Amino acid sequence: MLTRVVRVGRRLWTAWDADRGGTVLLVLLAGVAIAVPALNQLAPASSALHLSTYSLSLIGKYLCYAMLALALDLVWGYGGILSLGHAAFFALGGYAMGMYLMRQIGSRGVYGDPILPDFMVFLNWQKLPWFWVGFNHFWFALLVIAALPALLALLFGWFAFRSRVTGVYFSIMTQALSYALMLAFFRNDMGFGGNNGFTDFKDILGFDLHEDGTRVMLVVVTAAALAASYLACRAIVGSRAGRLFRAIRDAESRARFLGYRVESYKLWVFVFSAVLAGIAGALYVPQVGIINPGEFAPINSIEAVIWVAVGGRGTLFGAAAGAVLVNYAKTYFTGALPELWLYALGALFVLVTLFLPRGLVGLGASRRRAVQAGAAAPVIWALGSHVGVSLGSKLK
């Protein structure tokens, strides 16, 4: 009995010691999953601890961004592949979810058409386009949410990696891809609501999206998804395939001359990362209540890069923390000093690249990886408590 306790304890300690930052992240996420429902549902509306609906969607949004950052860090931080197209994968996942939510509206739309979404009625369309068929089923939407970004990443990556499009060329190409998609989605004829995109969602799986209860569930699901993504990324990074992925960044030709088909390693990690981004986008849409072509904008991809850079590239939890931190700052600035936000963000880009190449995680860390992880913990703690307190009191 005692030996078993000791053994379990030792195993827990080893896990903690190997990845302190990640463990902190997972514990925090568990905390969010418990605290958010409690503070929203149990604390009375008058109480200072009560979480408002606004705060709920804010937390949900941050968690989605953290997931996007995770996805980006996997390819950039570990593989040195700077994708400026992750906003596109995010948006594609979001659009797939949006299509499901649009079909759920049914005859409750302004025009009351039982099948066609409002914008199609408005454009005088008679029939649902073929690519909208099936989105009335949730499972189908889920499938597309994962499959669409995966397919795009597979196609693009296959060509790009095979032709050894690397470094800045890859960045520029992904940026152009994302830009082309944005232009395409802006067009009304595409059948995705043009300029306005999708909005006015009613419910998801039969739960009313305007209910706090539904939103609490969404936050919990997002937290769980983030935790799962983190574990999946950690598993990949920790595998031999993950080590090779990092090795490619250091010396691609060496890996090739060792007999590795480096293209396939890059490709699969890239595809997985795209799927993560897609899922993040899908979780994002019901919580913010809108998706439009602006989500494809190249600036969104680059902003996600700076989250990762601020947190610390090559450390998964750092990327997640960076996303929350920068976005919290954004929320604060755009509320209090809107004209200063772009100055601050711009300065952040410059200062982080010049002075903090390894991000906040690298700030206090020494050479050893274990220590790196440990050093991130205070950052995440500070961040977590700050966000928690502020959200509780200020953003009600």
Place this chain on the structure above:
Amino acid sequence: MIRPPDLPSPGKILTLDDVTVSFDGFKALDGLTLSVDRGELRCIIGPNGAGKTTMMDVVTGKTRPDHGSAWFAEDVDLLALSEPEIAQAGIGRKFQKPTVFESLTVFENLELAIWGDKSFWKDLVARLTRAERRHIDDILDVTGLTTERAALAGTLSHGQKQWLEIGMLLMQEPELLLVDEPVAGMTPDETHRTAELLLSLAAEHSLIVVEHDMDFVRSIARRVTVLHEGRVLADGDMGRVQNDPLVVEVYLGA
């Protein structure tokens, strides 16, 4: 398989025939013809721009020649294979500039060099076997890096990186090793040990060593090939090559 008429004769590990590579009109290799016997240790020398590195690029699939043929062993057409396929077929290469995975540990570097079927999905779940661990330990021992096994490769000294790269090559268990300037930047002692290591390998493996350090070449060479302007200038044992007036003129100097 039908053997084309120009197929290499048996007993050769590498056969290059009339290989020409040009960049923008400049001929890096100009009808290079060269063959290496199984188990041989061949040194290749020549002035800068003689085509030594380009020759290695052709053999390892990095550069495709304009024409000519390149065969590995009796029946592997190197020009039809990609770099990883050539590596899998049994050719290892050490670069001129030591190239290791700097953000991985020495142990991880060697782990990635393990010979075997390499695919993303297998590597996702791969675990080291006992035999593989032993193999890595052996190589660590051979290369004198046992105490550095947990250090990041980026923190190694220049000579240690060279040794690590050679160690990675050994992990690959190649039949033919291409070694580009193995002792550049090494201390005399390290150079000496490298010479011993290469000589010890020559029995089981075939080696092609490109080197500028003539003392080193003298200490290991059985047969030397001199390249000049993309062609073989002279070929034979060290003594003969050293006294060849042409070689003296273009390379060794008076």
Place this chain on the structure above:
Amino acid sequence: MLGTELQVERRRLLDRTERSGRRARPNGALWLPSLLLALVVFAPHALAQSRDEEFLAVLGELGDASFLDKEHIVERLSRSGHPSTRAVLTAFLEDRLYVRAKDRKIVIVKSMDDGVAPFDLVDPVSLQDAGSGARDEVTRIGTNNRLRKLLKTTVARFDLSSPDPAVKLAAVQEMLRDLDQASIALLGGRAGVETDAAVKEEIETGLALAALDGGDPRARLDAVATLARRLRPQVRNRLAGVLEKGADGNFVEPDEKVRQAAAAAVRRIDRSRALYAGVETLFFGLSVGSVLVLVAIGLAITFGVMGVINMAHGELMMLGAYTTYVVQLAMPRHIGLSILVAIPAAFLVAGLAGVIVERTIIRFLYGRPLETLLATFGVSLVLQQSVRSLFSANNRSVETPPWMSGTLQLNDALAITFNRLYIVIFTLIVFAILLVVLKRTRLGLDIRAVSQNRAMAQAMGIRTGWVDAMTFGLGSGIAGIAGVALSQFTNVGPNLGQAYIIDSFMVVVFGGVGNLWGTLVGGMSMGVVNQLLEPYAGAVLAKIFVLVALILFIQRWPRGLFPQTGRAAESQ
């Protein structure tokens, strides 16, 4: 010259006088002009004075005349030989001829609008300003369709004898729009004496069009032959009309030969028009491509030569555009000149900004292109926000100088707008200067040396830091110049740069990094392809196609159209 004109005028006047003299309707004033004319040589001054009076008298009758009377009055005015006649008749045609209530005097109103402000008046005889009149003090002299037609022909006739070929040409073109017997006769009379080639051609067109309706098949055949060499849609449609069948099922044109000739002529015109349409598309494409080259060429230096991914490149263009705006504010009276001043100013402003960015940020990041991408993106955000703070987020309007607007009409099927023409020329000039700077100057030599081997260049005593700053400044300055050009084509606002940054990178990558000619060819071909696709796909879809095609192209040929080859490129 003037003497001849006068003689012609006089002859015609006499002519008319004779003819109207035979008319049944008696008119007491009829003889007076001819009498006065007889005095022309002897007493010009007196003549002028009395002619004024006579003119005024005839004009005065307009006040209470019926439409029929007005026609006669117009005829008489046209015969008066008074220098103001054309102006008065034109004003009449344009409904600007009024009669003043208090003194029944006829006046011309300068311009018409829907406002309530008093009209500015012009004296019909002297054509001098004649004060102003409240709107309810004057009554317009009405016209009807018939009268307007008469006025039109009369004015055209005046114009036909104008010494200015442009006026004549316009008059003939006006007549061709609606040919009637009177104008055909007029053109016929003019055909023999006209010396200006363009006017003559136009007259021949008119006569040929008229001849198509004539009874003589030979004449019709000749007419078709003449018209076959024209490009105007009106002519083409008229010829196509020859081939049609009437309501009775028979051909409108009875003669088989004429029909065949007309069919051939239509085909010929269609072919020519298609050719010119192709030329026009090509030119449009080149002008669009020129903008792309212009926005990309600075990047070709910072990216191609220095390996810096300058995401603030677009914002440097924005600085150039705002510089143009500021220069125009500073010299509002010289808009035409302002653009020329703005070019060096924008080069300096953007170039200086570039040097500052290079010295403070980029120089720490050489060899790490992805980091330069992030840092310069930050710079771009700061620049955008600075402009928003300084000039507000709204678009600023930059004026187009007069010399840039207008069209160069090469023929009936091909017109080239000056702004498009200038942008092509401007781009080629900038490109040429840049080539000269890089290939023929000391700075260019240093730039190339540093880009090829930094350490060696340094060892040879080149101040690499200074060269870096100058190179980046040069690339940035050219971005500023591109901004001046852009200010003429797009809205000048804080987001100006963002709209172009992706395009410019694609141009550079497509052309082949490190190759200026590649940028030129790449940008131009992107512009042309874009323009070729646009009619079928629409602007946005065409852009998407081009982007996707480029992405695929780069996947297949990662080094672009003109790759750098050799060992240096291999080892990268």
